[in-house]
Amino acid sequence: MQKMYRKQGRIILHVDCNSFFASCEIARDPSLKEKAVVVAGDPKERKGIVLAANYIAKRRFGIYTTMPLWEAKKKCPSLVVLKPDFSLYRETSSKVFQFLRRISPLLEPASIDEGYLDITECDSLGSPLEIAEYIQQGLLQTLHIPVSIGIAPNKFLAKMASEMKKPLGITVLRKRDVPNILWPLPVKEMHGVGDKTAKKLNTIGIFTIGELAKAEEERLQQLLGINGIRLKERANGIDDRPVDPEAGEKWKSIGNSTTLPYNVTEERILLDVLRELAQSVSERMKRKRVVSSTVQIMIRYSNFQTITRSKTWENPFQEAEEIFQYAAYLLKKHWNGNPVRLLGIAALDVFDKKAAMKQLDLFHYEEEAKREALWKTMEQLRQKFGEDIIRRGANLFQQD
Structure with missing residues (x-):
């Protein structure tokens, strides 16, 4: 296999943590190992959904991600339901990537629970299969995190290969296998x-x-x-993208600031400015397809004294309203009341929305699920009385 890969060029691994959120919880509490375990946004909320499930829950009881929690409990009355602990997941993710960097510095994290590793120059560590086995066993023994690994000559094939055997699978996918397998x-x-x-x-x-x-x-x-x-x-199995260790660092922060036309002391005006800045930051984040968990505001007073304050929230955000609410919280907490000359908002440590933390979109799904009855009622009213029967207060205010 090593000779074959040398002829073809790169040797790339795609390392994918299995049922990551649930695996982190089981690693913290080994007594859960033989039980059906799910992570859900709010175990007490009837309309909550399953965000992650271990393989016992999946295969023995047919529980899957995004299944309503009440249905999951019906399928498995003894189901262990845990609230998400993002600090635990981030810490474990960091340790997984630290372990992988010991194998090769050419590591590209693709999300909180998966990454690409270029081992082309790692001959001294053994064959690609031996290296994959070492990684799989090492992560299982040290962090108690199961992973599936795809071995291929490029990133796309490595990703496809890692999906083929779960949990704890290792799959080799050569370019010549594409017609028969893919x-x-x-x-x-x-x-x-x-x-x-x-x-x-x-x-x-x-x-x-x-x-x-x-x-x-x-x-x-x-x-x-x-x-x-x-x-x-x-x-056709063609993918020339290199493993890029700096891929996740290209957009560290996205921000916007504005110098006010005059020194402002009215909170209402400052909040209006923050709302406009939040809208601008949100639009840029959406264009770059990134999210963040940390908002920072900058306040420059009329005497040119400048302060920056930030706070990290549990769930990633991208929408303007969320950014505004977080920025408004920071303004009210840290503004000393003196005249303000400049305001700024920045989303710090941004990361790719689609690749990084795939499972986080489910939290937004759950929020929408909680409002589902409201949306249905509004839609019924619109169908009966017309589109203008219910309108957002902000729209009416702007019209006035």
Whole structure:
């Protein structure tokens, strides 16, 4: 295998922690090891959802992520339900990546629970399979975290390989294996193809990865733009992206500030300015597809004294309203009442929304689930009395 990989170029591992949130909880409390365990946003909330489940819960009871918690409890009355502990998950994630960096400095974290490792120059540590086995056993013994590992000549194939055997699987996927192993799979199972993209591809008769691999480039570009060409390359096992250790560092913070036209002492005006700044920061975060857990504000007084204050919240954010609320909290807590000349907001330590912490989107899903009855009632009223029967107070204020 080593000779074969040397001829083809890179040797890349994709290391994926299995049921990460649940695994962290079990590592902290080994008595849970033989029990069905889920992590849920609020165990007392009937409309809460399952955010992560261990493999006993998944395979023995059919419990899956995003399942309503009441349904999960119905399937398994003895289910152990735990609230998420993000400080624990971040700490464990950091230790996992520290372990991987001992193997190779070419490590690219892709999310809190997965990363790419380039071991092309790690001959002295053994064959790719031996290195993967060492990593798997090492993480299991030292941190009690199970991982699945894909071994391949590029990142895309390594990612696809790591998904094939869970938990505690190690899979080798060569480029020559692509026609036999990947092409028969539904296109929606391909990394990089979401539900919306899969449905678009279905409309032009592409249902398998093999059909995508053989599709006309012009038609794909008309349908999906440049991403269509990129997906066809991936479907053929082509991916030239290097493992980039600095990929997660490219956007450390996103912020905006403004100098006020005059020195301001009215809190209402300062809050209006913060709201505009929050909107700007949110739009930039969305364009760059990143989220953050930390908001910082900067206050410069009329005498040019400048202070910065920040706070980290438990769940990542991206929406303008959340950024504004956090910034307003910091302003009210730290503004001394003196005239303000400049205000600024920054989202610190931003990370990729799609790749980093995939499971966090579920918290926003749960928040929406709590409001589901309200949304349904509003929709029924609109259908009966017209779209303008219920409007946001902010919209009415702006109209006035």
